[in-house]
Amino acid sequence: MINCIIVDDEQHAIDILQHYIHQSPQLHLAGSFLNPVEALQVVNEQKIDLIFLDVLMPELSGIDFIKTIRQKSRVILTTAYAEYALEGYDLHVIDYLLKPIRLPRFLSAVQKAVEQIDRVREQDENDYMFVKTELKGKLLKIELDEVDFIEGMRNYVAIHTGGKKILVNTSMKNMEDQLAGKQFLRVHKSFIVPLSRITGIEGNCLRLKEVTQPISIGENYREVVLGLIKGKLLG
Numbered sequence: 001m002i003n004c005i006i007v008d009d010e011q012h013a014i015d016i017l018q019h020y021i022h023q024s025p026q027l028h029l030a031g032s033f034l035n036p037v038e039a040l041q042v043v044n045e046q047k048i049d050l051i052f053l054d055v056l057m058p059e060l061s062g063i064d065f066i067k068t069i070r071q072k073s074r075v076i077l078t079t080a081y082a083e084y085a086l087e088g089y090d091l092h093v094i095d096y097l098l099k100p101i102r103l104p105r106f107l108s109a110v111q112k113a114v115e116q117i118d119r120v121r122e123q124d125e126n127d128y129m130f131v132k133t134e135l136k137g138k139l140l141k142i143e144l145d146e147v148d149f150i151e152g153m154r155n156y157v158a159i160h161t162g163g164k165k166i167l168v169n170t171s172m173k174n175m176e177d178q179l180a181g182k183q184f185l186r187v188h189k190s191f192i193v194p195l196s197r198i199t200g201i202e203g204n205c206l207r208l209k210e211v212t213q214p215i216s217i218g219e220n221y222r223e224v225v226l227g228l229i230k231g232k233l234l235g
Contacts, residue, residue: 001026001027002026002113002117003030003050004021004028004048004049004050004051005029005030005031005032005033005039005042005043005050005051005052006021006031006032006051006052007032007039007054007057007065008032008053008057009034009035009036009054013099014032016101017032017052017078017101017106018032020101020106020107023103024107024110027050030042030046030048036060036062036065037059037060039051039065040060040068040069043069044069048073049073049113049117050073050074050113051069051074051075052078052097053065053066053075053076053078054078054079055077055079055081056079062077062079066093072120074093074094074113074116075093076095076096076109076110077097078097078099078101079097079098079099080099094109094112094113095108095109095112095113097109128142128144129141129142129144129178129179131168132169140166142159142161142166144179144182144184145194145196146161147160148161148162148194148197148208148210148211149191149192149193149194149197149211149215150172150175150184150191150192150193151191152171152189152191153167153190156168156170157170157171157172157175160211172186172189172190175192176192183196187215187216187217187218187221187225188215188217188221189220190218191215191216191218193215195228197210197211198229201225201226202214204217
């Protein structure tokens with residue numbers, strides 16, 4: 001089931017989309033919002049897979065809404081103005097529905113959304129790894145989204161997760177190779193961090209969400225780290 005919401009400043013437009021969603025067994029309507037600011041709070045606090053989002057709204061435009069949300073919700077734009085389609089696609093929206101929205105066109109957009117969300121869920125199910133701990137013969141499953149950071153030690157690699165430190169009998173190079181393509185970044189000869197945990201940079205150190213320890217940036221990694229962070233800056 002796909003959790004979705006509707007964000008539109010016109011009740012008539014919401015009513016039409018609600019009617020269509022209730023005819024789509026893959027969708028579960030988690031809420032409808034005339035005020036995009038209220039919807040933004042819900043999206044950032046709950047697991048919302050799909051947003052039916054109007055472009056022109058007085059308090060916050062749909063384009064600015066997309067740029068503001070923190071989680072990876074998929075978006076289908078809805079509007080009466082076709083000229084906004086290009087900007088929407090630049091923001092990687094799934095589809096663009098031109099009002100008045102017809103049911104066949106709506107169902108086509110929903111099918112695209114279902115296919116994309118199913119692919120992401122399938123990938124997420126594989127976002128784990130098995131590691132050989134310091135105890136001989138013991139394999140432990142590590143959920144990647146629970147990793148705070150990874151630290152290289154003299155004879156082991158320490159995986160920091162939820163306040164615990166799991167010692168793994170491997171090298172930082174092997175760990176880096178195992179995490180390739182998994183949104184982790186080596187920032188120092190002794191540190192690998194999940195990109196989603198980075199909250200800021202102070203001098204030669206990174207700050208990570210829910211981690212009190214500052215993470216040093218190695219001189220050989222500094223250019224890549226700073227380039228990545230600058231590429232994420234808004235404005």
